[in-house]
Amino acid sequence: MLVVIANDLPPAVRGRMKLWFVEPRANVFVSGVKDSVADKVVEYLYSHCPPESGLMVFQRTTTSPGYKIWGIGNLYRDLTEISGLQLVIEKNMDK
Template sequence: MLVVIANDLPPAVRGRMKLWFIEPKPNVFISGVKDNVARKVVAYLYKHCPADSGVMVFRRIPETPGYDISGIGDTKRNLTEISGLQLVIEKQNSLCDS
């Protein structure tokens, strides 16, 4: 399985992604492609997406923990690793007191 979340994809890349993926929300792509095809798609993204695309890729892998997270450019989210487990850090909104 492969999940791709982008801030902004070039039109040609987005059109190509629609061949292999469903797009439940703009610039969010999900597909059950085989591992070999997933590697080719990720290589395609790295080759054709500029840094301002802000792409985050979640890819299933056969090793523990079962997934790999990678990014291209500023994804507006930070990745961290704790005890070998990759995690996405969400920015917290501060609440204003009334």
């Protein structure tokens, strides 16, 4: 399974994504593509999306911890790795 969340995609990339993915919300794409196809999709996104796209990609894997996360450009959340475990940092906003 592959989940792609974007701030903004170029129209050509968004159109191509709609061939492989379901788009339940604007710029959120979900697909059950195989791992080899998922790797090619991630390569395509890295080569065709500018940093302004703000992509966050989640891929299910058969190895521990069971997922892999990629980030491209300006993300609203930061990615970190602790002891080999990829995590998304939630920013604490004090009121």
